[in-house]
Amino acid sequence: MPAVLDAQRAQEIIDAHLALEGPLLPILHAFVEEFGFVDDTAVPLIANALNLSRAEVHGVLTFYHDFRREPAGKHVLKICRAEACQARGSESVARHCLADLGVDWHGTTQDGAITVEPVYCLGLCANGPSALFDDEPIAALTADKLVSVIEEAESV
Amino acid sequence: MTRVFVPRDVVALALGADKIAAAIVATAKARGADVSIVRNGSRGMFFLEPLIEVETPAGRIAYGPVTLKDVAALFDAGFLDGGTHALRIGKPEDHPFLKRQTRLTFARSGITDPVSLEDYAAHEGWLGLKRAIEIGSAAIVDEITKSGLRGRGGAGFPTGVKWKTVADTKADRKYVVCNCDEGDSGTFADRMVLEDDPYMLIEGMTICGLAVGATKGYVYCRSEYPHGIKAFNEALQRARAAGYLGKDVLGSGHAFDIELRVGAGAYVCGEETALLESLEGRRGMVRAKPPLPAINGLFQKPTVINNVLSLATAPFILAHGAKAYADFGMGRSRGTMPLQLAGNIRYGGLFETAFGLTLGEIVEDIGGGTASGRPVRAVQCGGPLGAYFPPALFDTPFDYEAFAAKDGLIGHGGIVVFDDTVDMLTMARFAMEFCAIESCGKCTPCRIGSTRGQEVIDKILAGIHVEANLRLLEDLCQTMKFGSLCALGGFAPYPVLSAMRHYPEDFKPHAAIAAE
Ligand SMILES: Cc1cc2nc3c(=O)[nH]c(=O)nc-3n(C[C@H](O)[C@H](O)[C@H](O)COP(=O)(O)O)c2cc1C
Ligand code: SF4
Ligand code: FES
Numbered sequence: 001m002p003a004v005l006d007a008q009r010a011q012e013i014i015d016a017h018l019a020l021e022g023p024l025l026p027i028l029h030a031f032v033e034e035f036g037f038v039d040d041t042a043v044p045l046i047a048n049a050l051n052l053s054r055a056e057v058h059g060v061l062t063f064y065h066d067f068r069r070e071p072a073g074k075h076v077l078k079i080c081r082a083e084a085c086q087a088r089g090s091e092s093v094a095r096h097c098l099a100d101l102g103v104d105w106h107g108t109t110q111d112g113a114i115t116v117e118p119v120y121c122l123g124l125c126a127n128g129p130s131a132l133f134d135d136e137p138i139a140a141l142t143a144d145k146l147v148s149v150i151e152e153a154e155s156v
Numbered sequence: 157m158t159r160v161f162v163p164r165d166v167v168a169l170a171l172g173a174d175k176i177a178a179a180i181v182a183t184a185k186a187r188g189a190d191v192s193i194v195r196n197g198s199r200g201m202f203f204l205e206p207l208i209e210v211e212t213p214a215g216r217i218a219y220g221p222v223t224l225k226d227v228a229a230l231f232d233a234g235f236l237d238g239g240t241h242a243l244r245i246g247k248p249e250d251h252p253f254l255k256r257q258t259r260l261t262f263a264r265s266g267i268t269d270p271v272s273l274e275d276y277a278a279h280e281g282w283l284g285l286k287r288a289i290e291i292g293s294a295a296i297v298d299e300i301t302k303s304g305l306r307g308r309g310g311a312g313f314p315t316g317v318k319w320k321t322v323a324d325t326k327a328d329r330k331y332v333v334c335n336c337d338e339g340d341s342g343t344f345a346d347r348m349v350l351e352d353d354p355y356m357l358i359e360g361m362t363i364c365g366l367a368v369g370a371t372k373g374y375v376y377c378r379s380e381y382p383h384g385i386k387a388f389n390e391a392l393q394r395a396r397a398a399g400y401l402g403k404d405v406l407g408s409g410h411a412f413d414i415e416l417r418v419g420a421g422a423y424v425c426g427e428e429t430a431l432l433e434s435l436e437g438r439r440g441m442v443r444a445k446p447p448l449p450a451i452n453g454l455f456q457k458p459t460v461i462n463n464v465l466s467l468a469t470a471p472f473i474l475a476h477g478a479k480a481y482a483d484f485g486m487g488r489s490r491g492t493m494p495l496q497l498a499g500n501i502r503y504g505g506l507f508e509t510a511f512g513l514t515l516g517e518i519v520e521d522i523g524g525g526t527a528s529g530r531p532v533r534a535v536q537c538g539g540p541l542g543a544y545f546p547p548a549l550f551d552t553p554f555d556y557e558a559f560a561a562k563d564g565l566i567g568h569g570g571i572v573v574f575d576d577t578v579d580m581l582t583m584a585r586f587a588m589e590f591c592a593i594e595s596c597g598k599c600t601p602c603r604i605g606s607t608r609g610q611e612v613i614d615k616i617l618a619g620i621h622v623e624a625n626l627r628l629l630e631d632l633c634q635t636m637k638f639g640s641l642c643a644l645g646g647f648a649p650y651p652v653l654s655a656m657r658h659y660p661e662d663f664k665p666h667a668a669i670a671a672e
Contacts, residue, residue, distance in 0.1 A: 021455065022417075022437040022455075025418070025419075026418075029379075029418060029420070060437065060438060060439055063439035063440060064419075064440070065421030065422060066419075066420035066421040078380075082341030082342075082590075083341040083572050083583070084499040084570075086583075086586070087498075087499035087500040087572055088527070120339070120593075120594075121338075121341045121342075121380065122381075123338065123343070123381060124166065124170055124344070125341060125343070125344055125496070125504075125570070126344070126496075126498045126501065127171070127202055128498075128499070130170070137169055137170035139170035139171050140171070
């Protein structure tokens, strides 16, 4: 993942979205997709292109949980904390996982491999506890199951 | 060649369906059997996923829940001919969980390949749209109104009234917006439409576009549904290529197209005005009403904003007539509701049924009680802003008005079951915490009240002035209920107050936590 924003690529992404109605969220999503996060230096570029103030772009960027402003770990693990998963013991599974990885919510493991985020429902509510490892869904989550998913990802 | 169905619904994927599909192909090859895999949708019997079906001369025979290590044994048992095996379910439609349902909206789910246009057309697809083109705007609105359909997103507002307002408002441009934010815990019916029958939503939105005179539709889908997003985008492309969307829908002379937009992890963006703000590229702040979105909505244009299920029900109503839909249900709750049985429940999944079953029938008879086998202690209905019901209220019929009379809501139809290990003070605290995390911040009772609520509950947990703090909590809830601009702050008190009322024994100091 590039450490500094590639300004040319950034501009290309912005330009590709200018024909849309209400392009700001799609642009921010595209930045996260491409660079892994939205660097602060992107804000004036976007503001300029959309004829918005920097404060407006900053306001949107910080309102939404999805738009990270710093790089995440190589993998992102989202564990569901909503009620239907709680009813199946998600909180204790999550505590185990966090302890195993040695991080707190939103934290990244020391080797930079995994960032753990809370998520409030993945639509797997009849088969909880649920999680999303990158884009791979996991139902009936246990600490053991998670270990094997992580090992499998690390082995490729 | 034998057709084997392996669902592509995310529940099946989360339980290993891709690997199972690959293993079936590999095993068949090794044993010289000729199979072709169809990635169908889910039947919604999530307790049986991955539910594998085999096409035999006697009909489709199902096996589930299948794991990777069952595949060889299934071949040994001759499952390609419907052979006997411990996991054999028989014909899925004969399973009691499906047999007891009335599938009007989810009639195709699990039967078809969700992205196959041929399959959709072969199973009554596009009949509603074709009739809509024939009868025209006013008659479409009339059908929807007469069907008695009420918005399935939570508020239960009559869909026909909404469409008529937009149809009657003059403007150079109008929009149809589909609310697929589905943020409520315990709900997944919208997701199933995207993944398991996406053309139904495309058809429903197009019917709505014809009815109100809109040419552009947006689906706003939460980012937590990456698989639904992929499936729906694939369906959009295919529908457009086949002329179901575009400048001249099915040669009718009407233009309509749909674009999918992805949310960014904010629950409040499910609220319709916050959703419109978000679509326009702003923070998801709730707008004061009026003006109604129907008059002044997306980009200040008249806009229908409806839940996925409301729009997805339009094709059935148009194809079969308003009466066929309105004949189901009770009182002012007409038609069917796709219930979503979730949490600690034995038979979890989608259960579409006419309104009027009691909550007890739903939880005990259909859901089979808890998955843990312990007694049911609480059932949260209608998402994180919905009340907790104790078994003493299990005689409440599932109907908008009957639930409101018990200080509850049916919302989007989510039913989350908890066993007797649940601590209701913890759940009350979570309701406040969730409201604090997700508050848009526009009004004080919600923004500040939810954080104060957590603090007060923490004091009760710690045994500090318990009586006085319980009174304070009650008072705070009333302030949030009556002083909040939208239902996030206005309804967050319902889970809290219902927990206090029905489970007073949990609202006392918690020794373990107080000792920390
Ligand atoms: C905090 C909040 C969250 C909501 N979330 C959703 C949602 O995820 N999906 C939905 O369809 N409606 C949601 N609603 C209800 C919408 O505001 C609106 O009533 C609905 O989209 C109208 O469509 P309908 O008439 O088809 O139900 C929410 C409301 C509030 C206050
Ligand atoms: S109640 Fe909460 S979410 Fe709703 S407008 Fe007020 S602050 Fe925003
Ligand atoms: S509550 Fe966890 S997936 Fe829905």
